[in-house]
Amino acid sequence: MFTHEELHVTAGRRSGVPIALAIHSTALGQALGGCRIWHYADWRDGVEDALRLSSAMTAKNALAGLANGGGKTVAVLPPAARPDRRELLLDVGDAVAALGGRYGTGPDVGSSSDDMTVIGERTSHVFCRPVADGGSGSSSPGTAAGVIAALRATVPDLASGRFAVVGLGSVGADVARRLAAAGARLTVSDVRPDAKALADELGADWASPDEALTAEGDVLVPAALGGVLTADLVPSLRCRAIVGPANNQLASPDVAGLLHERGIRWAPDYVVSAGGIIHAVATELYREAPEVVEARIEGIGDTLTRVYDLADAQHLTPAAAAEQLVAERLTGGTR
Numbered sequence: 001m002f003t004h005e006e007l008h009v010t011a012g013r014r015s016g017v018p019i020a021l022a023i024h025s026t027a028l029g030q031a032l033g034g035c036r037i038w039h040y041a042d043w044r045d046g047v048e049d050a051l052r053l054s055s056a057m058t059a060k061n062a063l064a065g066l067a068n069g070g071g072k073t074v075a076v077l078p079p080a081a082r083p084d085r086r087e088l089l090l091d092v093g094d095a096v097a098a099l100g101g102r103y104g105t106g107p108d109v110g111s112s113s114d115d116m117t118v119i120g121e122r123t124s125h126v127f128c129r130p131v132a133d134g135g136s137g138s139s140s141p142g143t144a145a146g147v148i149a150a151l152r153a154t155v156p157d158l159a160s161g162r163f164a165v166v167g168l169g170s171v172g173a174d175v176a177r178r179l180a181a182a183g184a185r186l187t188v189s190d191v192r193p194d195a196k197a198l199a200d201e202l203g204a205d206w207a208s209p210d211e212a213l214t215a216e217g218d219v220l221v222p223a224a225l226g227g228v229l230t231a232d233l234v235p236s237l238r239c240r241a242i243v244g245p246a247n248n249q250l251a252s253p254d255v256a257g258l259l260h261e262r263g264i265r266w267a268p269d270y271v272v273s274a275g276g277i278i279h280a281v282a283t284e285l286y287r288e289a290p291e292v293v294e295a296r297i298e299g300i301g302d303t304l305t306r307v308y309d310l311a312d313a314q315h316l317t318p319a320a321a322a323e324q325l326v327a328e329r330l331t332g333g334t335r
């Protein structure tokens with residue numbers, strides 16, 4: 001069933017690149033979600049991604065406590081296409097502007113804070129421009145702070161826990177540093193061999209991604225790409241919980257049930273990874289002071305505790321409990 005409020009697909013006037021812009025819901029307010037710039041074999045796959053990702057943003061923003069709905073932009077690059085970057089970004093800006101403020105965009109896979117400055121030449125409905133350009137800057141530190149709040153809701157005394165962080169990019173490296181500073185025992189991993197320098201710096205164990213995923217410990221922290229939790233992987237996991245920022249961790253929805261059966265707690269990724277968007281929205285839209293924004297991000301821990309409590313009380317997977325809380329928020333009003 002098509003449940004989105006709007007779907008627009010246009011060929012960029014300058015670049016010729018198809019731009020899909022989906023608004024899933026504005027029930028709680030302006031729809032927000034980043035701009036993905038990615039290659040697809042068929043432009044229709046990009047449109048499908050915009051539909052899927054925009055509905056995920058509705059859930060994410062609802063449980064983040066934001067007065068915002070979900071939307072998404074996908075600039076659908078044909079295989080091997082290398083369009084002029086500036087032309088493409090201006091086209092994205094025009095597509096966002098055409099929606100008259102019903103949707104605001106920000107960085108996502110394939111786009112950066114600097115790109116938002118170019119998009120911002122065509123629309124004011126853009127987030128996470130560099131601070132020097134009037135925005136709130138990178139979303140990664142906020143995301144990492146939110147992951148730590150979620151980890152504390154799972155293992156209250158971080159120093160007593162053993163964590164495996166898989167993916168040491170802008171969020172994962174920050175999370176690993178914060179965990180090390182809190183005295184946690186750490187295994188870290190990345191496909192980039194040069195990331196081992198961080199393991200040495202933090203005194204963490206270094207492992208291959210496959211070893212780290214199945215390392216014995218309290219919490220697995222997926223911080224690389226999506227789809228990492230497959231049905232095949234579940235039997236070999238040796239952690240008690242999985243709490244990380246990587247988007248779309250479940251390879252298929254049934255993996256939530258498989259994890260539950262094995263007694264492994266899976267924190268829904270869209271709850272864990274909301275710190276970045278909370279930081280951007282609270283700073284740029286609500287104009288809140290840094291300490292208020294920080295407290296909002298800390299609130300991710302309380303939200304996750306509510307998810308865990310509801311799941312325990314009703315014998316649900318945390319995924320199902322989170323969906324229930326999203327539905328309640330969407331039907332219950334704005335903040």
Ligand SMILES: NC(=O)c1ccc[n+]([C@@H]2O[C@H](COP(=O)([O-])OP(=O)(O)OC[C@H]3O[C@@H](n4cnc5c(N)ncnc54)[C@H](O)[C@@H]3O)[C@@H](O)[C@H]2O)c1
Nearest residue numbers: 139140143167168169170171190191209224245246247276
């Ligand atoms: N940056 C944010 O604010 C933000 C917000 C919400 C969600 N996320 C999600 O969090 C995840 C990490 O984001 P990021 O901004 O740090 O990305 P990033 O691109 O900076 O880092 C990803 C890291 O993962 C590594 N990697 C890739 N494949 C791997 C594999 N198979 N095994 C181990 N490591 C692998 C890469 O080498 C890289 O170091 C992504 O899934 C992203 O969608 C990020």
